[in-house]
Amino acid sequence: MEWAYLTLAGLFEMIGVVMINRLHAQRNWQSLVYLLAGFGGSFLFLALAMRTLPMGTAYAIWTGIGASGGAILGMIFYGEPKDWKRLLFIAMVLGSAVGIKLIS
Template sequence: MDWFYLVLAGLFEMVGVVMINRLHQQRNVQSFLYLLAGFGLSFLFLALAMKTLPMGTAYAVWTGIGASGGAIMGMILYGEPKDWKRILFIAMVLGAAIGLKLIS
């Protein structure tokens, strides 16, 4: 269950990052509340995962999912560049997170 919580934490981290961009585009209460909910749930699930997972592993996987997911969402939603080098390095970040899971 700890890894499930950690993946959820990373997905909500992605929501929070996307909401930062939305808040810059649409300054309204709804965007701000979504931002708070995304990051709040992200920290909640990270804390639950860290009850059993080592801090270093949990934090590295959480940031890996959030960072790579944020970059992918930027490409999909906001037309950010999709060149092969960028995709390669995103894949490397995700590969490192998977590697941490495999050795934990």
């Protein structure tokens, strides 16, 4: 169950990151609520995952999902560059997260 919590934490982290961009574009209370909910959910599920997972493992995977997911969502929704080198390194981050899971 801790890996499911960690995955949810990463997904909520992605929501929080996208909401930072939305808050800059649309300064309204809805954007702020979504931002707080995204990061709040992220920290909640990270804390639940860390009940059983080592801190280093949980943090590495959480940041990997959040950073990679944020970069991918930036490409999809905000027109950020999609060149092959960027995609390669995002895949390496995600591959590292999977590798940590496999050896844990």
